[in-house]
Amino acid sequence: MARLQSREGRRRVSHSMESVLTEAVALLDEAGAPALTFRALAQRLGGGVASIYWYVASKDELLDRAADHVIGGVLADIEKLPVGDDPIDDLRTMALTLFDAIVDRPWLGAYFMRNTDVQGNSLLLYEKLGRQTLRLDLDARQRFHAVSAIVGVVVGSAVDMGQEPPQEVLDGAVDREEYLGRFAQRWRELDPEEFPFVHEIVDEFDGHDDVDQFRSALELTLTGLRLQAGG
């Protein structure tokens, strides 16, 4: 795709929507949201800054499309999943797949399903989730709310967990374990009379597993949903 030619002057590089999004996501994955700048992206693509504006109208649109690009991968994974007997089991599997993608990409939460005009994959994923609720004994409103609830749990948990850690963790100077441990330590020093709950759960918090935490939250919602659908 890259045809470059020059009489003697500087190179011209030709991109494509695909390559722009791929490199944008790569930047985000490698160094987090602040690393995605038009200048950094242009350098990676070997071109000029303004060229990117031929593909997207703004940084917001770039992130919308980058998000949808990632969701495309998630969607492909989800479509590979076997269809089970129990729609709620299928919902759980799909939610977990989505969670895995978001938890490593805190920026994704804020842009998921933000503008379905340019986010065809997100809409398809939404449809895929919703289709499971069609197999349950619910009315339209309950179905709408059910999918919203599941997406809410996924996004909420992922945002809560995946927020950009301070620089020291990103650098690798301090690992996540130790970072959490510091907070735990601070919590342990609180007055037990004033903070009985914090003391109750501090050991659980210290060194806890994000996926476990998410699974539990999801399970509560799915249990509620199952009950609503009549067992």
Next chain:
Amino acid sequence: MARLQSREGRRRVSHSMESVLTEAVALLDEAGAPALTFRALAQRLGGGVASIYWYVASKDELLDRAADHVIGGVLADIEKLPVGDDPIDDLRTMALTLFDAIVDRPWLGAYFMRNTDVQGNSLLLYEKLGRQTLRLDLDARQRFHAVSAIVGVVVGSAVDMGQEPPQEVLDGAVDREEYLGRFAQRWRELDPEEFPFVHEIVDEFDGHDDVDQFRSALELTLTGLRLQAGG
């Protein structure tokens, strides 16, 4: 508090942590996250930009503290609530109070409970929520997960709903109703064969009430929790 004096030169203005946070939150509430800049804040306080740095070390810390400032109000509201017989009913009320505060402040979701060192109110709120779970028949891990789940639902729903609308809505040129209606219309034009679920719920989506949506999501989680606690 504001003592100003000058022989003939320019005024000097004295602030306070309180006034800095109050004005910061006011800016955020009036015009959204992008409106909070150090220059805008300084002008509002009638002082210079660099003065703000005497109170906070960075914009991140400013937002951490602003978030906690708002949560302080939420906490006060929650402490006014009567203690009921059913801890789950109390959890619902508290979650709704928290939701109300976050839904109008999308930025809050991202900064809530981010750094408990400077967010004493958030920690107190977390404790308040958690204390309800102490009245339930659960183990420590379940309690930890329960509170995480509730916070996740609140933040997830609020972030999903409250994301900064495009400029036209913020200006008031287009109201929220119409903005949602546009998406609904686009959805109605999709192929019903390919998007059966979207068609099923599009009327629910169109003109839906955010609070209803959140209540439903919360109810699913609370139902699951009640079941987990043994009815």
Next chain:
DNA sequence: GGTACGATAGAACAGCGTTCGATGATGTGC
């Protein structure tokens, strides 16, 4: 009254998203 310190502020800096105008490359009609 000098002096230390709490608090304020203007100016400058690097980096950001975005816009502008110019220019290279490409495909079409003749």
Next chain:
DNA sequence: GCACATCATCGAACGCTGTTCTATCGTACC
């Protein structure tokens, strides 16, 4: 083979941002 419109690219500039530097003011204390 050549003009021409269009697609795509790019460097430079603009206004804005968070942040830092350095200088200064005002107050309380000995």
